[in-house]
Amino acid sequence: MVADSARAMPRRGLVAGPDFEFFLRRYFTPAEVAQHNRPEDLWVSYLGSVYDLTPLAQEYKGDLLLKPIIEVAGQDISHWFDPKTRDIRKHIDPLTGTLRYRTPWGRFLHLPPQLPRSDWANDFGKPWWQGSRYEVGRLSAKTRNIRIINTLTSQEHMLEVGALESMWEILHRYLPYNAHAASYTWKYEGKNLNMDYTLEQNGIRDEDEEFDYLSMDSAPYTPAILLYFNDDLTEL
Numbered sequence: 617m618v619a620d621s622a623r624a625m626p627r628r629g630l631v632a633g634p635d636f637e638f639f640l641r642r643y644f645t646p647a648e649v650a651q652h653n654r655p656e657d658l659w660v661s662y663l664g665s666v667y668d669l670t671p672l673a674q675e676y677k678g679d680l681l682l683k684p685i686i687e688v689a690g691q692d693i694s695h696w697f698d699p700k701t702r703d704i705r706k707h708i709d710p711l712t713g714t715l716r717y718r719t720p721w722g723r724f725l726h727l728p729p730q731l732p733r734s735d736w737a738n739d740f741g742k743p744w745w746q747g748s749r750y751e752v753g754r755l756s757a758k759t760r761n762i763r764i765i766n767t768l769t770s771q772e773h774m775l776e777v778g779a780l781e782s783m784w785e786i787l788h789r790y791l792p793y794n795a796h797a798a799s800y801t802w803k804y805e806g807k808n809l810n811m812d813y814t815l816e817q818n819g820i821r822d823e824d825e826e827f828d829y830l831s832m833d834s835a836p837y838t839p840a841i842l843l844y845f846n847d848d849l850t851e852l
Contacts, residue, residue, distance in 0.1 A: 633798060633811055634784055641785060643756045643778035646692065653690030660685070661692045663699060664757070667750040676725055684724040692755070696721075697745070704745065756780065760822045762815065763840040764790055766800070774838065779822060783811040800843035809841070 644666045652659035658669045676682045698705050709716040726743035756778030765772045790797050802809045809818045820839050
């Protein structure tokens with residue numbers, strides 16, 4: 617679950633786990649992507665992955681072809697793509713009868729013009745949507761809420777997490793609320809959690825669909841993880 621390069625370091629003391637100085641998130645929720653919705657902080661998601669297009673926006677600042685991308689900042693644009701080819705969708709142009717990129721939202725960066733033009737610079741290499749140079753992680757297709765209760769301080773926080781995230785990744789999300797989160801034993805219903813496992817693998821079922829079927833509000837029944845303080849004050 618956790619890369620070897622991110623395994624525990626001696627300075628971590630009693631707490632086993634990844635070194636968060638080098639820890640990389642694997643998953644981001646749609647709500648997190650939506651927060652990056654400005655030209656100076658521009659993320660999008662498509663075909664299951666999340667991309668930080670901020671460098672692209674900075675490189676082409678002021679270019680009119682950047683406008684369609686800025687307009688979808690923070691959104692999922694999977695509908696732009698053919699999932700089989702992972703390229704921009706194409707159609708038969710009614711004017712020329714040729715196969716062209718389908719862009720009802722307007723032509724954007726790295727797309728060729730409909731007709732040949734001498735002023736179109738195509739020396740950019742791969743188009744921005746090809747390759748992984750802007751990829752920052754995967755999009756969480758399914759998210760769920762979890763309560764985290766610090767038994768030492770009685771503080772409680774509700775987190776939205778990806779269903780496939782490991783407990784270490786959830787701990788990483790929780791760090792802004794408690795810098796010493798790795799100095800606690802994490803438990804659910806009295807049992808220590810395996811931090812390499814997901815919530816489901818730890819026996820914390822996602823029952824949202826059952827509550828929806830019963831037309832019941834699931835919020836009062838959100839599972840609670842209890843944190844018990846250890847003797848090691850590890851600040852990440």
